[in-house]
Amino acid sequence: MITLFGKRIRLFRPKSIWIRKVVQWGFFVLIALIAVNHTLAESGGGIPLLASASLHAVCPFGGVVTIYQFATVGTFVQKIHQSSFVLMIISFLLAILFGPVFCGWVCPLGTIQEWVSNFGRKLFRRRFNHFVPVKLDKVLRYLRYGVLAWVIYMTAVTGTLIFAEYDPYFALFNFWTSEVSIIGLVILGVTLGLSLFVERPWCKYACPYGAVLGITNLFRVFGIRRNENTCKADGACSIMCPMNIPVDNKTVVRDHQCISCLECTSEAVCPVAKTVQFSTRVAPQAAARSAAGGSK
Amino acid sequence: MTLTSKTLAAIVVVVLFGGIYFSSAMGWWQTESTKEAAKITSGEFAGQANPADIRGSYTFGDVEKNFAVPAAVLAEAFGVKDSNPAAFTVKGLEEMHAASAQEIGTSSVRLFVAFYKGMPYDLSTDIYLPESAVEMLRARNLTSEQTAYLAKHTVPNLGAAPATSVPGASQATPQATQMPSAQPTLKAETPSTSSTDRVVKGVTTFADVLGWGVSQATIEKVLGAPMPAAPGMKVKDYCTEKGLNFETIRPALQAEVDKVK
Numbered sequence: 001m002i003t004l005f006g007k008r009i010r011l012f013r014p015k016s017i018w019i020r021k022v023v024q025w026g027f028f029v030l031i032a033l034i035a036v037n038h039t040l041a042e043s044g045g046g047i048p049l050l051a052s053a054s055l056h057a058v059c060p061f062g063g064v065v066t067i068y069q070f071a072t073v074g075t076f077v078q079k080i081h082q083s084s085f086v087l088m089i090i091s092f093l094l095a096i097l098f099g100p101v102f103c104g105w106v107c108p109l110g111t112i113q114e115w116v117s118n119f120g121r122k123l124f125r126r127r128f129n130h131f132v133p134v135k136l137d138k139v140l141r142y143l144r145y146g147v148l149a150w151v152i153y154m155t156a157v158t159g160t161l162i163f164a165e166y167d168p169y170f171a172l173f174n175f176w177t178s179e180v181s182i183i184g185l186v187i188l189g190v191t192l193g194l195s196l197f198v199e200r201p202w203c204k205y206a207c208p209y210g211a212v213l214g215i216t217n218l219f220r221v222f223g224i225r226r227n228e229n230t231c232k233a234d235g236a237c238s239i240m241c242p243m244n245i246p247v248d249n250k251t252v253v254r255d256h257q258c259i260s261c262l263e264c265t266s267e268a269v270c271p272v273a274k275t276v277q278f279s280t281r282v283a284p285q286a287a288a289r290s291a292a293g294g295s296k
Numbered sequence: 297m298t299l300t301s302k303t304l305a306a307i308v309v310v311v312l313f314g315g316i317y318f319s320s321a322m323g324w325w326q327t328e329s330t331k332e333a334a335k336i337t338s339g340e341f342a343g344q345a346n347p348a349d350i351r352g353s354y355t356f357g358d359v360e361k362n363f364a365v366p367a368a369v370l371a372e373a374f375g376v377k378d379s380n381p382a383a384f385t386v387k388g389l390e391e392m393h394a395a396s397a398q399e400i401g402t403s404s405v406r407l408f409v410a411f412y413k414g415m416p417y418d419l420s421t422d423i424y425l426p427e428s429a430v431e432m433l434r435a436r437n438l439t440s441e442q443t444a445y446l447a448k449h450t451v452p453n454l455g456a457a458p459a460t461s462v463p464g465a466s467q468a469t470p471q472a473t474q475m476p477s478a479q480p481t482l483k484a485e486t487p488s489t490s491s492t493d494r495v496v497k498g499v500t501t502f503a504d505v506l507g508w509g510v511s512q513a514t515i516e517k518v519l520g521a522p523m524p525a526a527p528g529m530k531v532k533d534y535c536t537e538k539g540l541n542f543e544t545i546r547p548a549l550q551a552e553v554d555k556v557k
Contacts, residue, residue: 017301023308053327075334078351082326083319090315094308098299105308157539222299262301279298 015269017262020104024111031108034058035173055173056161057081060102061209063088065163068156079161091213098278099220100213103203104259109169109191110203114242116195129199129244137244140205141257148208168202199242204257214256222278224253224264230275237264237276247276331358347410347417352387352402359386363409373408373429374400375454397495398424398451408433411442421543424449496531496550498542503527505549509556518548 034051041052056062062084066077076082091102103110121128132140154162164170164184168191171184194201203210217223226237228251237247243257247264262278263269270276299307319325331354333345345362356367360382371381376392378384386405393400403423410417411433419441425433430450438446494508502523505515516523524534531549535542 019301019305023305026309051327057327076329079353081329082324083316086315086319086324090312093315094311098304098307101304101308105305106312154536154539158536160536162536222297260304262304265301267301274298277298278300278304281297 017265017268020261020263023105024108024114027106028108028111031055031058031173039177053081053083054079055170056164057083058087059084059169060087060091061163061212062161064209064212065151065155065161068152069159077155077159077161079164092216095213095216095220097221099217099223099258099260100210101260103207103210103213104261107169107203107209109172109207110200110259112172113191113195113200113202116192117199117242120196120199123196128197129242131197143205144207144211144214147206148211151208163208199244200259203259204243210257210259214258217256217258218254220260222260222280224258224260224262224276225279225281226251226253226276227274230272232272232275234271236269236271240264240269329353331361333362341415344413344415347406347413347415350386350402350406350409352385352390354386355382356384356386357382359405359409363413365409365412369412369432370405370408373426373432374405375426375428393426393454396424396451396454397497398422398449399497400424400426400451404429411438411446412436419445422449422547424451426451427453494553496546496553498530498532500531501528502531502534505531505553508553510549510552514552515549518545518552 033047034053035055037047037050037052038054040046046052051058056079062077062080063086066080066084069075069077070085076084094101117128124131151163164179165181166184166187168184168188171180171188174180175185175188191202198204224247226247231248233248235248238245238249240263241247242261242263243255243259245253245255245258245264247253260278265276265278266273316325329351331351333347333349336342336344336346347363350359350362354362356370356376359365359370360367367382367384370376371378371384374389374392376384376389386402389404390399390401403421404425407417407423408425408429414437425446427450430446433446434443496505502515506512506527512523519534519538519540521538521540531545532542534540535545
């Protein structure tokens with residue numbers, strides 16, 4: 001860490017939040033094992049000491065789609081269980097405090113998209129994640145709310161888990177079973193293919209659960225905050241953001257697409273210490289320094 | 297207050313697993329359905345388990361527990377040869393009868409249980425039972441309406457030879473069931489596809505229906521909506537997508553197919 005023109009700059013900074021990668025790996029492996037174990041258990045086998053729940057039982061979005069039926073009839077949509085409800089509540093609690101951390105830290109579909117995107121980044125370098133025209137991209141970002149409305153409406157009308165047929169997450173962890181539909185596999189393939197060009201395409205444009213959790217960015221307790229007085233305005237935070245949020249022109253990120261990955265913070269890509277932080281408010285020291293700098 | 301990535305990671309993991317542990321301790325963490333059928337809330341059978349709530353994930357043992365219909369009876373009725381019928385899942389019937397011209401599955405078990413228990417059941421849709429199940433029900437107290445319904449909704453047992461057949465024909469022909477008032481409307485069991493048996497079911501596509509001679513205008517009249525651009529789409533998928541009840545559309549469409557036979 002050196003001080004240059006009154007600003008503390010980290011010379012050798014980590015490019016990524018490594019602990020997030022560890023957590024993502026952990027959840028990916030856990031869900032994969034549970035899915036495999038479910039198949040084994042159905043055929044009379046199974047891995048001891050490991051849960052053999054169905055994928056629906058460990059997906060919080062199942063809780064969301066069954067809310068209507070639960071409120072009106074008092075039962076769950078077929079294949080949805082009480083555990084989905086529990087996970088939904090836990091995820092909401094986390095989201096109210098920290099935003100959609102479930103998307104950025106837990107969701108295995110987001111994780112696998114990031115893995116594919118690593119190749120895309122190497123292939124296309126600076127063009128990666130900037131293929132979609134900005135105007136079109138802005139409009140497409142709201143598509144996931146349409147998907148959410150459609151899923152909730154259709155589930156309420158049919159009383160069945162209609163989204164399972166189209167869900168790439170379900171296809172990812174069930175591609176070896178007869179339960180998965182061709183259309184689900186196609187959507188998964190398209191999602192992974194697009195991940196070579198765009199970071200997290202499913203999350204950005206189509207994920208109904210991301211749409212639900214994204215709303216919490218508007219009022220989450222902890223948020224991404226940028227101290228504009230210590231900011232070098234080098235745009236590194238915006239370039240690194242997987243969701244293309246222009247962090248460098250915001251003081252508080254309230255964008256509905258933020259996934260709380262912390263990749264834009266001073267802990268990762270931002271070269272100035274305590275300038276982009278995940279906090280309830282701008283750190284007092286930084287505020288004081290910025291106030292002093294501002295009065296010069 | 298500022299959080300570092302390590303703190304956030306710890307919070308996420310602790311809250312998720314802690315929440316699961318807590319809910320588990322409270323008895324809220326259930327990853328399987330309770331296998332307890334919903335109760336009928338009104339009428340003569342109020343308070344009794346509702347056969348309409350039987351799920352595909354139920355085993356015959358679960359059905360026995362809820363409705364006091366022995367698993368062995370269910371196995372015999374549906375031709376299940378499993379050594380442990382109580383462990384056989386209801387949804388397994390669909391796979392077992394995959395080659396059948398008519399669907400034998402969860403709805404068949406619901407109907408069987410209702411009739412076996414002498415309970416009423418919604419007969420507005422077509423639900424089919426194998427002959428063996430129908431034979432068992434005939435010994436129970438059925439109303440004339442139920443008897444007549446069964447007469448029209450019986451399919452031959454698995455592996456049963458067709459009652460009538462056309463020598464030399466490559467495909468089985470329609471056959472009557474063994475019921476006294478059976479009508480020769482049902483197809484023999486063949487592994488044929490929907491495009492050959494002219495029976496509207498889950499796998500039937502719009503192309504199949506068009507191929508059977510039903511015009512697009514007639515199909516759209518039945519649907520009350522325009523046909524999809526891709527005729528290869530399954531009628532059932534279309535109904536699901538448009539919020540239509542397939543069980544209502546299917547008989548109406550079948551009637552149109554029958555008209556052009």
